[in-house]
Amino acid sequence: MENNKEPRIVDLPRIYDPRGNLTFVENGQGLILFAIERVYWTYDVPAGESRGGHSHYEAEELIVATSGSFQVNLFDGREWRHYSLNLPYKGLYVPPGYWRTLDNFSSGSVCMVLTSATYSEDDYVRDFDEFIKLSAR
Ligand code: TYD
Numbered sequence: 001m002e003n004n005k006e007p008r009i010v011d012l013p014r015i016y017d018p019r020g021n022l023t024f025v026e027n028g029q030g031l032i033l034f035a036i037e038r039v040y041w042t043y044d045v046p047a048g049e050s051r052g053g054h055s056h057y058e059a060e061e062l063i064v065a066t067s068g069s070f071q072v073n074l075f076d077g078r079e080w081r082h083y084s085l086n087l088p089y090k091g092l093y094v095p096p097g098y099w100r101t102l103d104n105f106s107s108g109s110v111c112m113v114l115t116s117a118t119y120s121e122d123d124y125v126r127d128f129d130e131f132i133k134l135s136a137r
Pocket of ligand 1: 038040042050051052053054119
């Protein structure tokens with residue numbers, strides 16, 4: 001387990017089963033270093049559409065492609081990192097302070113996000129210029 005606050009792909013447990021495989025995330029498991037406070041997911045994303053376009057002051061997230069595929073683009077104010085997610089047993093850890101966009105959604109894809117905080121608009125930076133100013137500090 002890494003304890004730094006850098007983006008990284010997290011390998012989640014896989015319980016193989018001829019009836020169908022199972023993956024789980026729970027608090028105290030040691031895979032992610034935040035307690036899960038909220039789960040949300042996006043679906044029915046039209047082809048060519050993009051989501052995200054913000055950063056968080058404090059919230060940490062684990063993004064999982066529970067179905068289908070999409071790309072997550074992370075920007076720390078200096079460089080972009082791009083992650084293709086298409087496996088339901090891999091999560092992308094996104095620390096606070098990263099601008100993120102999500103695109104290239106496949107038909108029928110589901111983007112599930114586990115996050116460290118309940119929803120608060122106050123935790124969002126939605127203006128890119130403002131994000132650049134904050135990240136330069
Ligand atoms: P937003 O975070 O902008 O979506 P995304 O980044 O995934 O494209 O949220 C879109 C709208 O949904 C916005 O009006 C806030 C609302 N929302 C909630 O009410 N609760 C939530 O947990 C989330 C993630 C969003």
